[in-house]
Amino acid sequence: MKRILLALIGLAAGAGIGLLLGWNVWPVEYYDTEIPALHSTYKAEYAVMVGAAYQMDGDWEQAADRLAALEETDIGAWLRDLIHESIAAGQDPVSIRYLISMADQLGVRSDIMEPFAEEDDG
Amino acid sequence: MKRLLRCLFPILSGLALGIVAGLVYTWLIEPVQYTNTAPDRLRADAKREYLLLISKAYAASDDWTVALERLAGLKDPDIAATTLELAKQAIEQGKSVSTIRHLAIVASRLGASSPVVAQFLPGQPPPPPAIPASILPTVPPTALPSPTATSTPAPTAFPTLSPQPTPTPRLVFRLSSRQSICDTDRAEPLLQVLVRSSHGEDVSGAEVAVTWEAGSIHLMTGFKPELGRGYTDMVMEPGVSYTVFLTAGSEQVGGIQATPCRSSAGQRLLSTRLVFKESEPSSP
Structure with missing residues (x-):
């Protein structure tokens, strides 16, 4: 009985150590991740670059494909939120206009975007 | 115990x-x-796409500091070689000239170049036109004698190739207007080129060749989107005669000079604005 108890104590302690090792010390490392796994900062960066590329080549179909690679459930809403955050954070207006040019294609506009969009339109 | x-x-x-x-x-x-990864953890093809976007974003913004920060995010120990390799792949895959050029520019700024890729850098002679695979012979036109008995025997019969007529360059774009402007706002004379589709829409990424006695330069439309996606320009030197054409195929517009003119703001040099329009497709 005592042996079983000791074995159970050992098992519990071992499981705890195993979880600690597997989740914190040697976690599974992913080297081949996809765009959707990027940190939100890099996702925002990616979207700005897609917007810049769209500005350069005017190829909306390709820009839309690249945005789709983010696998956001509602890309329009995601882009709108990103634009709002970028404006609030005082980001580079040129980058914001890149994003707005894509939001326009998606039919997304808001009052906050207007001053930047007007510059773009003018 | x-x-x-x-x-x-x-x-x-x-x-x-x-x-x-x-x-x-x-x-x-x-x-x-892992839901918060960095670009260096991306799969190889996603990394390539990310790198391509960095080059395009650099072309759009001309901000090298930002481009370098983005490149650093990929944590590639030899990012220059990787970019150059991607440019070569883009050439092999027949990607657009602008895509190749954007990668070539970034590779060049990183200190990597190759003769093939360098052709796509601004200011270089135009790259040789791609030869359609359909007119390339699939076998050598003449058989060479085998140098040794052990070498692979050459094929004995070859299909003959009919002589191909020299193709006449197709005029994809035609000059639709040429305007001389005595600009009051700007002291430097500009050579402005606007490229439009047959429907009148701006064409971005069109390659404009400008030649003069002492050199040549290749411009790309779309680098100044605020002036139109089909727009590009360059400052002209007084006393130099320029010739302009589109590498995709157009007539050569010559004799463009920045001659003195008088505007309300005083003595100026004449700017020239050329508008090329895509030819209507004609039935064969």
Whole structure:
């Protein structure tokens, strides 16, 4: 009985150590991740670059494909939120206009975007 | 001692089993989910796409500091070579001239270049036109004698190729207007080129060749989107005669000079604005 108890104590302690090792010390490392796994900062960066590329080549179909690679459930809403955050954070207006040019294609506009969009339109 | 061992054995056995079970659970059943990764963890093809976007964004913004920060995010120990390789792949895959050029520019700024890729850098002579695979011979036109008896015998029969007529360059774009402007706002004379489709829409990424006696330059439309996606320009030197054409195929517009003119703001040099329009497709 005592042996079983000791074995159970050992098992519990071992499981705890195993979880600690597997989740914190040697976690599974992913080297081949996809765009959707990027940190939100890099996702925002990616979207700005897609917007810049769209500005350069005017190829909306390709820009839309690249945005789709983010696998956001509602890309329009995601882009709108990103634009709002970028404006609030005082980001580079040129980058914001890149994003707005894509939001326009998606039919997304808001009052906050207007001053930047007007510059773009003018 | 024996008693101690009797106590330790079940504890150590349990411990070992527990560790194994814990690792199995954390590595296989419920591994750490990475949802906040950096670009350096991306799959190879996603990394290539990311790098391509960096080059395009640099072309759009001309901000090298930002481009360098983005490139650093890929944590590639030889990012220059990787970019150059991507440019070569883009050439092989027949990607657009602008895509190749954007990659070539970034590779060049990183200090990597190759003769093939360098052709796409601004200011270089135009790259040789791609030869459609359909007119390339699939076998050598003449058989060479085998140098040794052990070498692979050359094919004995070859299909003959009918002589191909020299193709007449197709005029994809035609000059639709040429305007001389005595600009009051700007002291430097500009050579402005606007490229439009047959529907009148701006064409971005069109390659404009400008030649003069002492040199040549290749411009790309779309680098100044605020002035139109089909727009590009360059400052002209007084006393130099320029000739302009589109590498996609157009007539050559020559005799463009920045001659003196008088505007309300005083003495100026004449700017020239050329508008090329895509020819309507004609039936064969």
